Ligand SMILES: Nc1ncnc2c1ncn2[C@@H]1O[C@H](COP(=O)(O)OP(=O)(O)O)[C@@H](O)[C@H]1O
């Protein structure tokens with residue numbers, strides 16, 4: 001495990017050492033990814049010639065969590081709360097304004113060159129929209145095979161066609177479709193192609209940003225089942241971003257709830273769905289349809305008033321306090337959500353339930 005207090009490794013570690021550290025297999029039970037106080041502020045500028053910075057959109061503003069090997073961490077929250085930005089930061093597609101992402105102990109937000117390429121191989125992404133994320137002018141074989149151009153060590157030239165066909169088979173598509181174009185497939189099949197592309201380099205982590213949100217409900221289940229099967233087969237760790245709370249519960253071991261660039265609450269699926277302690281989580285869950293009529297009758301639907309504040313000018317302290325029915329003076333001071341507390345690190349079951357609410361009744365660590 002890395003020493004987390006030492007967050008600047010840009011100077012000290014040689015590129016070779018960084019590459020070697022990344023390529024050693026992770027031990028089970030260790031967090032494979034540790035995110036600490038991650039921030040992304042997009043500058044707001046004014047003027048055409050002289051772009052003057054007049055503020056910043058605080059898309060992600062201090063997010064911390066751990067991802068354990070082989071688990072699925074769901075991230076939920078309303079549109080615009082910063083979920084996709086977190087995904088891009090984890091992939092290093094956006095440079096973090098501040099904070100760290102430790103992958104097997106290496107802070108990947110500060111890597112570049114060969115070491116970054118080695119990390120990228122192990123952390124892959126599946127995007128929301130299978131219609132726009134696949135190039136319409138390329139065949140499926142080229143779309144999936146393209147990844148091997150960047151990482152030829154995974155599949156030497158002569159071996160690529162066979163490897164692509166194998167991947168098509170793994171995701172439940174006919175290997176003979178290799179010469180077809182994306183428009184010849186249905187939405188669900190296209191997302192299978194997206195997943196095959198994500199798997200091509202044998203990654204350890206797949207970050208799925210709303211992978212089934214654009215699909216029909218009947219197809220969503222098939223794709224989710226496929227993803228669960230692949231997780232077992234290849235011992236993958238998933239970060240599964242979605243706004244559909246039932247899907248997230250189905251697939252996740254743990255769930256983090258985001259609001260306006262911050263993590264409001266994080267815990268196991270049972271902790272979050274059956275014992276939510278943050279008023280925002282409670283409000284979010286109260287909107288989910290319940291099939292059981294008795295449970296439905298006893299349930300209070302929480303209707304939030306007011307709009308989500310702008311991330312360019314968020315409230316101080318608890319981000320939710322402007323819409324919260326429990327809000328009091330002390331909510332103007334932030335209650336940070338920790339990731340997994342020190343005493344749980346290295347254990348197989350991450351049991352921490354953390355809530356950013358001052359009034360969370362069950363704020364302490366619960367037994368699972
Ligand atoms: N490149 C960018 N430049 C400026 N603002 C951005 C950029 N990308 C995202 N944002 C803003 O950051 C916030 C979070 O966006 P995003 O991460 O896409 O949210 P989500 O995926 O949860 O819907 C939004 O207010 C969005 O408008």
Ligand SMILES: [Mg+2]
Nearest residue numbers: 080083084085
């Ligand atoms: Mg998004």
